[in-house]
Amino acid sequence: MGYDVGDKPLNVSPLSNIDEGKTVKIVKIVGGRGLIKRLYEIGLLPGAEIQVLRNSKHGPVIIRNNVSGTFSLGFGVAKKIMVEVM
Amino acid sequence: MACHEASTSTKIKVKQQSITVGIIGNPNVGKSALFNKLTKGKAWVANWPGVTVEKKIGKINLGETSFEIVDLPGIYGLTAYSQDEIIARKFLIEERPEIVIQVVNAVNLERNLYLTIQLLEMNLKLIIALNMIDLAEKEGVEIDIHGLINELKIPIIPVVAIKEVGINQLLETMIEQIDRPTVSFKLDYGEEIEEAIEKISKIIDSFMGKLDLGIDSRWLAIRLLENDNDVVEQFRSRGLEEVIRESRRIKDELEARFNKSIEVLMIEKRYHYILSLSKKYIKRKPARESLTIFTNKLDRVLTHPIIGLMIFISVLYLLFKLSFDIVAPLTRLIEIFFSHYIYNLIKTSFLPDIISSLLADAILNGVGIVLIFIPNLLFLFLGISFLEDTGYLARAAFLFDKWMNKLGLSGRAVIPLLIGFGCNVPAIMSTRTLGTDRDRRLAVFMIPFMSCSARLPIYLLFTLAFFKENQIIVILSMYFIGVVIAIITAILFNNLLFKGQTVGYVMDMPPYLIPSAMNVFIKSWERVKSFLIRAGTIIVSLMVVIWVLSITGPEGYLGSEALSVPELLSRSWIASFSKLLEPLFKPFNWDWRIIASLMFGFIAKEVVISSLAVLYSAGEQGLPSVLLSSFTPLTAYSLMAFTLLYTPCMATAATIKTEIGLRYTLLIVSYQLIIAYTITYAILLIGGLII
Structure with missing residues (x-):
């Protein structure tokens, strides 16, 4: 699991829009410092690959990866995590 | 990337004195389970100074040394968001326990290591309890413990807290650590940041006479760069505005150069180090049947927007039904014993009338009211703690997050609110899990409108007399009025008194586990006891x-x-x-x-x-x-x-x-x-x- 941010990604969208079952890579978190720190601290930082386990597209999401484990993130938080579909 | 120096200056003299041991870790890593095993379930609950969050302390004697073990709220890093996290942080920084045991989850070791690094940077005497090592093996996670010990220079003890594996070794290590020097740990943040840390440290050193924090200047410099409000406050309260100003200037300069937040950069550096550790010492093989796979399968059902909701309502109904049906005879027994047997005993005694009335009608009745709650509270709390420890409550919170958000609350608040239909008392007590004070208060304002079971007899009496035909509809209308008013209350106070949104909902979803009976019982009993006394x-x-x-x-x-x-x-x-x-x-x-x-x-x-x-x-x-x-x-x-x-x-x-x-x-x-x-x-x- 790498954390390298590669070249400028082409298809970036918020995590809240990603279909269940997809694996994505975090590109950027567009939020306040508090939120960014909180997400970074649990290992959700640019470059991290995450699997979307549950997403109804208008509510909270459930994601997982090996570093962070499984987390649920509120809709407001998921909107602020910009990801690139792998 | 990291280097170590042994410093002998921090030796602690111990003979009679007791050693404080803080137990820290991420949420859901088994801190309380370990605490219960270490203290053999004999702990007492106090309050953290100034707040209503409970502090659990246990004392154990090993040879001539006595240890005071403190169970701390779960944190992911040193940046604190909720009241729980602030407490854990304050304890580490201000009380500086002699020994800190970090409980880590072996399954997601990397995420846990983030806190480890921050603890190491504080130059605390750290022991790692590598918990759930059995689960990690099943997941196909292989950890080179010796490699990690050599790299981090701290003891790492594999344990399985709920099965009491590794507890004795952990106790032995605690004794060994007393006389060991603290290992100082330095993470290399890269040339530019290191330079900034150096500069700020020097400034801090020049004021060291005024600082009585007992913390080294490098750590303080790092925290100043990371904009740690508490540390900034420490400097301010000592009249060291100059240090704050200077560190801000250095930080701004650096951010302008990187065009990026330094705090973020520093977290990234820490994760780079963690990933380098992970590459060297952690191997993951694909597991055929692991707990993660099982959890994911179960979650397909339990977090399903419709099926999941239906299951949740059934579970809750069952919990109420069981707790009130099973408990009813017990409650009745307490009632008979107090309001008939002892009551009559006092009333027919030779005591003067006013004394016997005070004893029977006031004090005994009061005690009776308190005791009548116990079977119900205990049963409800057993159910809730059980569900909590299986990991299911985190799923319930997920299911309701969308709706609770509209009321300015996070999904977690749904549990206390629903418990309110059974009894408002445990409902209010279970708002403790709601992270921030704001969320807690908002939920507490709503709970009394949840029509509890004690209001039902009143509805029954009146509907029997006046609304025989439409009894059920009339009773349901009461519940409806209550819920509507609760919602209006949330909206009203959300805009008036408790402004601001609920903190972004980020919640750990632990794997499904069978809870330990001891943990569930201790947790429930502590809550009941706290009601009884307070x-x-x-x-x-x-x-x-x-x-x-x-x-x-x-x-x-x-x-x-x-x-x-x-x-x-x-x-x-x-x-x-x-x-x-x-x-x-x-x-x-x-x-x-x-x-x-x-x-x-x-x-x-x-x-x-x-x-x-x-x-x-x-x-x-x-x-x-x-x-x-x-x-x-x-x-x-x-x-x-x-x-x-x-x-x-x-x-x-x-x-x-x-x-x-x-x-x-x-x-x-x-x-x-x-x-x-x-x-x-x-x-x-x-x-x-x-x-």
């Missing part, structure tokens, strides 16, 4: 006050018979106050007897019925017919609504006070009285138009 004393004292106001009046002492003789009771203070309030309830056409019954209803909502029976000189069996002759259906309905809304019962009020303080309790009680009055007025107005 709310119990308030309840008993309030009972004495109500008793005095019932047996005395403007003309003096009326005799303890006042409690059962309506003619005497009508001359008591309570009756006088009620008569004084009569004009206020004129629009409702309520006479003083209803008002007095409502006053007694503060003891417990169901007492409204027995008080009405006394004041209308009717037995409880004869009450419906008496009511029929003096009430209209509309009066009855409005009285039901008023009882639902008007004030939390004594036990609930006492719990609110112990949980969020007297100021908010008074606010809630007055708010509810206003709401009850307004809604009842509205019901009578609208009802009057229809009928």
Whole structure:
């Protein structure tokens, strides 16, 4: 699991829009410092690959990866995590 | 990337003195399980200074040394968001425990290592308890423990806390560590940041005389760069504004150069280091049947927007049903024992009348009310703790997050609110899990409107007398009114008093596990005990006050018979106050007897019925017919609504006070009285138009 941010990604969208079952890579978190720190601290930082386990597209999401484990993130938080579909 | 120096200056002298050991870690890594095993379940609960969050402490003696073990709230890093996290941080920084045990989850070791690095940077004497090592093996996670020990230079003990594996080794390591020097750890943040840390450290060093923090300047410099408000405050309070200014300047300069937040950059550096450790010492093989796979499969069902919701409602119904059905005979037994057996014993004793009445009618009744709650509370808490420890409650919070968000709360708040339908007391106590104070208070304001089971007898009595045909609809309408008012309350206070959004909801979803019976029991018993001691004393004292106001009046002492003789009771203070309030309830056409019954209803909502029976000189069996002759259906309905809304019962009020303080309790009680009055007025107005 790498954390390298590669070249400028082409298809970036918020995590809240990603279909269940997809694996994505975090590109950027567009939020306040508090939120960014909180997400970074649990290992959700640019470059991290995450699997979307549950997403109804208008509510909270459930994601997982090996570093962070499984987390649920509120809709407001998921909107602020910009990801690139792998 | 990291280097170590052993410093001998921090040796601690121990002989008689006790060693403080802090247990820290991410949420859901088994801290409490380990704490319970280390302290053998013998711990006591105190409050953290200044807040209502509980502090669990246990003492153990090993040889000549005694250890005071403190269980800390879960944190992911040193940046604190909720009150729990602030407490954990403060303890580490200000009290500097001699030894810190970090409990880490072997399954997601990398995420846990983030906190490890921050603890190492604090130069604390750290021991890692590598928990759930058995699960990690099943997941196909292989950890080179020796490699990690060599790299980090701290003891790492593999444990399985719930199975008591590795506990003795951990205890031995604690003793060994007492005389060991602290290992100082340095993470290389890269040239530019290191330079900045150096510069700030130098400035701090030049003021060291004024600093009595006992923390090295490198750590302080790092925290200043990371904009740690607490550390900034420490400097400010010592008049070291200059250090703050200088560090800000250096930080700004650096951020301009990187065009990026330094805090973020530093977290990234730490994760780069963690990933380098991970590459070297952690191997993951694909597992065929692992807990993660099982959890994911179960989550397909349990977090499903429709099936999941249906399962949740069934689980909750079952919990209520079990806790109230199983407990009913027990509650009855306590009631008989106290309000008949001991009551009669005291009443027929040779004690002077006033003393025996004080003992029986006030104190014994108060104790009885407190004790009657115990079976219910214990059972509900056992259920909740069980569900919590299986990992299921995190899923329930997920299911409701969307809706709770609209009320300005996170999904977690749904659990206390729903428990409120069973009993408001445990509901209010379980708001403790709600992260921030703001979320907690908002939930506590809503809970009293959840129609608890004690209000049901009142609805039953009135509907039996007045609405025989539509009994169920009328009763359901009460629950409906309560929920609607709770929602309005949330919206109102969200915009008035508790402004701001709930903190972004980020919640760990632990794998499904079978809970340890010991942990579930200890957790539940602690909650019950806290109600007994804290709310119990308030309840008993309030009972004495109500008793005095019932047996005395403007003309003096009326005799303890006042409690059962309506003619005497009508001359008591309570009756006088009620008569004084009569004009206020004129629009409702309520006479003083209803008002007095409502006053007694503060003891417990169901007492409204027995008080009405006394004041209308009717037995409880004869009450419906008496009511029929003096009430209209509309009066009855409005009285039901008023009882639902008007004030939390004594036990609930006492719990609110112990949980969020007297100021908010008074606010809630007055708010509810206003709401009850307004809604009842509205019901009578609208009802009057229809009928």
